[in-house]
Amino acid sequence: MADDTVTGLHATVAVPGRLDAAVTAEPGAVVAVIGPNGAGKTTLLRAVAGLVEMQGEITVDGESWTTPRRLVRERRLGYVFQDQSLFPHLSALGNVAFGLRARRTPRREAEAAAHGWLERFGIDDLADRRPGELSGGQAQRVAIARALAPDPALLLLDEPFAGLDVGVATSLRLELARHLRDFAGVTLLVTHDALDALTLADQVLVLDGGTVAQAGTPREVAARPRTDHVARLVGLNVIRDGDTYRSFSPRAVTVSLNRPEGSARHQWAGPVVSAVPHGDAVRLLVAADPDLLADVTPAAAAELGLAPGQQVWLSVKETAVEAYAVS
Numbered sequence: 001m002a003d004d005t006v007t008g009l010h011a012t013v014a015v016p017g018r019l020d021a022a023v024t025a026e027p028g029a030v031v032a033v034i035g036p037n038g039a040g041k042t043t044l045l046r047a048v049a050g051l052v053e054m055q056g057e058i059t060v061d062g063e064s065w066t067t068p069r070r071l072v073r074e075r076r077l078g079y080v081f082q083d084q085s086l087f088p089h090l091s092a093l094g095n096v097a098f099g100l101r102a103r104r105t106p107r108r109e110a111e112a113a114a115h116g117w118l119e120r121f122g123i124d125d126l127a128d129r130r131p132g133e134l135s136g137g138q139a140q141r142v143a144i145a146r147a148l149a150p151d152p153a154l155l156l157l158d159e160p161f162a163g164l165d166v167g168v169a170t171s172l173r174l175e176l177a178r179h180l181r182d183f184a185g186v187t188l189l190v191t192h193d194a195l196d197a198l199t200l201a202d203q204v205l206v207l208d209g210g211t212v213a214q215a216g217t218p219r220e221v222a223a224r225p226r227t228d229h230v231a232r233l234v235g236l237n238v239i240r241d242g243d244t245y246r247s248f249s250p251r252a253v254t255v256s257l258n259r260p261e262g263s264a265r266h267q268w269a270g271p272v273v274s275a276v277p278h279g280d281a282v283r284l285l286v287a288a289d290p291d292l293l294a295d296v297t298p299a300a301a302a303e304l305g306l307a308p309g310q311q312v313w314l315s316v317k318e319t320a321v322e323a324y325a326v327s
């Protein structure tokens with residue numbers, strides 16, 4: 001029985017040995033799912049879609065997808081897979097119309113709707129082309145249009161910009177943002193890109209080792225990361241000190257060859273692992289305990305001879321550190 005008073009997505013998903021996570025989202029919300037390789041992001045999407053055996057409970061707009069278990073095709077979802085997987089033998093139009101046809105929409109109506117979607121993505125002139133005749137960006141637009149066309153309650157996007165040129169990814173990101181604003185359902189967006197998480201999402205779910213390491217708004221997660229992975233994504237250092245996390249910008253780190261004078265509480269030593277240009281600065285990765293990022297001016301990098309292998313001291317002033325509790 002559907003319960004009209006419960007809207008959006010409520011899911012607890014357990015896949016033994018791979019994932020144990022919960023996610024809740026209001027209708028219209030975009031949830032960025034981030035985390036290192038193997039964290040369980042794709043497993044979460046596949047489990048919600050019904051493609052992986054799982055324990056737990058999934059409710060979408062008050063309708064259970066798990067008790068009794070609904071078949072994949074009975075779930076109102078759109079899925080853009082990591083490897084795109086358009087039907088190679090169908091035209092762009094046929095691909096977008098596919099989900100509508102599967103729901104028994106008459107051909108003419110399905111094709112008219114599909115043309116509408118292709119037009120919205122600015123590629124209706126490519127309607128007759130097969131996937132093999134489309135560029136990566138065009139094919140990805142078809143894949144997203146195909147997922148959205150049947151008006152799903154849940155949209156699953158697994159790294160929709162992976163493998164695209166930077167320029168193509170940027171314009172597609174802007175287009176997707178527009179479509180997601182109009183989309184009434186919940187979106188789960190797996191991404192490796194901090195920009196996606198910060199610009200497209202209302203909520204961020206950080207997975208690490210198959211569990212939820214952090215959940216919050218993009219602003220909260222970016223300002224107070226709780227995993228090294230997220231800290232790196234947003235360009236911060238994060239260290240755990242007992243029951244407190246401390247985060248600080250690489251720009252706030254002072255680099256020296258000798259142990260800093262005075263009583264700075266936050267000091268570390270270690271060899272430079274890499275030194276690469278980063279905006280106007282040179283960004284160092286230093287194998288201290290833990291690994292830390294430090295930005296120095298190119299002049300300072302030259303003067304100190306900061307090349308891989310060079311032993312350095314790092315320090316940061318307490319005033320540049322944001323401290324927050326491990327909850």
Ligand SMILES: Nc1ncnc2c1ncn2[C@@H]1O[C@H](COP(=O)(O)OP(=O)(O)OP(=O)(O)O)[C@@H](O)[C@H]1O
Pocket residue numbers: 018035036037038039040041042043044
């Ligand atoms: N079909 C499978 N059978 C068994 N284990 C799997 C299977 N697919 C993935 N795993 C394991 O489940 C864990 C989570 O993998 P998953 O692909 O969900 O991670 P991910 O966060 O999506 O990673 P990536 O960013 O590399 O895509 C990993 O340890 C992985 O090795």
